[in-house]
Amino acid sequence: MAQSRFGTLSALLVLGVVGYVCFRPLGPLPPLGPLIDPANGLFATVRTAELPATADGTISGLRAPVNVTYDDRGVPHIFAANTADAYRALGYVVARDRLFQIEMQTRAGAGTLTELVGARALPLDQTTRALGMPRAAEQRAATMDTTTETWRMASSYAAGINAWTRGLSPRALPLEYKLLGREPREYRVVDMMHLLNRMGYTLSTSDNELQHLQASAAVGRLAADALFPVHAPIVEPIQPNGQQFARVDRTELAPPGRPDSQAIALRGALGSPQLRLALGLPERGPDAVGSNNWAVSPSRSASGHALLAGDPHLELTLPSIWYEAHLVVPDTLDVYGVTIPGLPGIVIGFNRDVAWTFTNVGADVMDFYLETVDDPISPSRYQLDGAWQPLERRLERYLAPDGTLIREDTVRYTHRGPLRRINDRWISHRWTVLEGAARETEVFDRAARSTSARELLDHMATDYRVPAQNMLAADRSGEIGIRSTGRYPIRPDSGRGDVLRMGNTRRSDWLGDWTVAEYPQSFSPAQGFLASANQEPIDPLVQPRYFGADWERPWRAIRINELLRGNAQVTADNMREYQTEPRSARADAFVPVLTQVARNAPPKPSIVRAGQLLASWDRRYTTDNSVAVLFEAVMTNLARMLYDELQPEQEGATGPRPSDMTTAILLEQPTNAWWDLRSTSAVETRDEIIADALETSFDELTTQLGQPDSSSWRWSAHRTATINHLLRIPSLSRSGIPMQGGSGTLSPSTGAGTHGASWRMVVELGPDIEARAIYPGGQSGHPASVRYDDRLAAWSAGHLDALRVPRSASELPGNQRRAQLTLTPPSR
């Protein structure tokens, strides 16, 4: 009897324990039961890895059946009877392949990641909310006119996503939901606003004020202005200025001066090395968003048709930020390209008449203000023009996945925007992203219906605000055009936005915006081509007004223009080759000087050998070259010695980093005081510093990697791409991907290799559009699908896929069809 009772109690205990871990999450792990359930759990996701050959679906609100034919690249071609149905279907098919991505990225913009992944995402969410992004999205969605085309399109798209989600059985949930133990939520129109804000965060934040202030505090305002100039000292603008070569501003750079006392006083507010984190600005190295685009007029193309190429560079993720799709509505819409999962419309692509693509402008659209508040800890008012104004307060609640409260914050707002306490100072910011128009969701539909490059760019100029983009278009008539489109504020006084302004007066407020006529732009210029690579878009001699500061380095722009000027018979395949062309204009600017110094320097073996290696280099960042690693080491050491005055005294702190465009200017000023090392009593010159950098770099590399003929010196051993899964799970990510290119090349790769060409496209606008494109990854977000990363090898090798662009489902040959989906309204 006792034995039986013991057995029963033991069984109860075992069942209780095992049942508990099956029912309840343990730490970061989801409940074990649903996860290991072989019929509905983790392993059941294998059944949804690939698209079935045929499938049916229903979407409420559809007015007619929609035929979706997937081609052999996994691209859905949506054939619908009307536009609203097309966008419903688009929402459905995007959700079918990328449901988790939609939710993850939307939550990132909404600051609600904690509700999906738990408290570990709290810092990210706090940043998002402190930047004011969710409030702005909610306000925009609340004020949307529900009778407009924008609303109709957005709500149709959301309905498509929700139709897919509602039809999902637990066993068909994406893998990530099972790993997190969550279920998808309903998608709403406001989520699109969150996504747009997220794109704005990625592309429209700037820390010009921070760099400038830190530099001023170290070496004075004049020197800071020289190191972080408002205008790029190497002028190769997007809007052609008639030059055949880049114009270099050879004005002597102001030497390091006395620290600026005002900047030192403010450094407590903006000078902290942690400020970038405190402000929630994304950490970006050079070339992180190193996008390129260019177009060639018929007069300079081999075929006599306009050509267009684009490769926006962003953080690379699996699944990709892009999803490829083709929408056809008879007599209304026939557009192919890439869409952002969660947003209706083709963002970059082409129709039967026009092709378009973007690069980021990088204009300064975010300003910071030092505010005077009534209480240093918990203010309720701020001073403005001598009177106290109430602060708007918004309670931010962060919830765990189970709905419990993790934390509450109060975010305060002045009339300019969110207010934050940083190092005992109260800083507010104004940012165009928070004031964007809701029509950004509609503008891509209008672009897709355009019949000429000019019409497309005019639609964009009317309705598109953030993030500002260099929009390039080409059409079948042969016109090419580019316009830096977005909202650009006009500031008072000096007009500069790279200085911290006082918040206690309305005189610091923006005065208005640039007009479209003032935007940098050009249509079918005499030179026969247009190109952009994030450089300063307009020659300051043409338009001196402040547009931004610390511009992206000009190396890619110089190289593209060099290639296009040198080829009067450009082919589509040339365009493809150029996208991964490994020659470096940056190396062209520096190597001649480095080798010359090496020849004239004291004959130390390391300097001689380094000079010989650099002289023998073709300045191409091919995977098998062995000199790029030396060049990069020299550049790093050079910057370290050159800008030693900017290095903070405290251990481990990093100072502001001038661009190597500034370093290139200093190369031509060999006795400039910047070359002098503050740590020595002697006065060093350029040649001494360069010789030192060559010797140090060569010695460091031989110590670390062995002799230069060792395989360890090969560029492929140092430069690979890493594409992380959205949840940063290593087995769902891909790393060690060979990359041709380096800092400043057309396919730039720097840092951890996590940024790169997110989409490469080449379009020839002949009687029939011919287009080739690729993005890293694949159409499916399902890690077990062959379509998860099937394009990776071709992308890495610089290849493009020929795109299928059928006018009707029957036009797609049988051997190019992968699957069929028929969408219908629910039966009544």
Place this chain on the structure above:
Amino acid sequence: MMRMLRIIGLAVVVAIGTWFGGWWAVPLCGAVYAVLRQQHQGAVGEAAFGAMLGWTGLLLWQATHPAFGRLSAAVNGVFPVPAPALMLLSVCVAGVLAASAARLTHRQ
């Protein structure tokens, strides 16, 4: 022979129950099986074995899918154990759930 057939029958019921109801069908099937086999020694073991067999069958069925290798590779990096170990763990959990539930409802 009959015993083997009973276990196979239970495995089929566990698999169907799991398919439609989820993991909790396992202890339920174990408990019910033990009630039905109240007078028989070994019912608890049979319940465990049947549940393990049912889940093994489901896992093997999933493993026949061409994408299973890719899924296993993905799972390998997510958990501190490789996919086969996770599958083994699943089968063991099914056995423990069924056995403990069966023991609670079995009077012998």
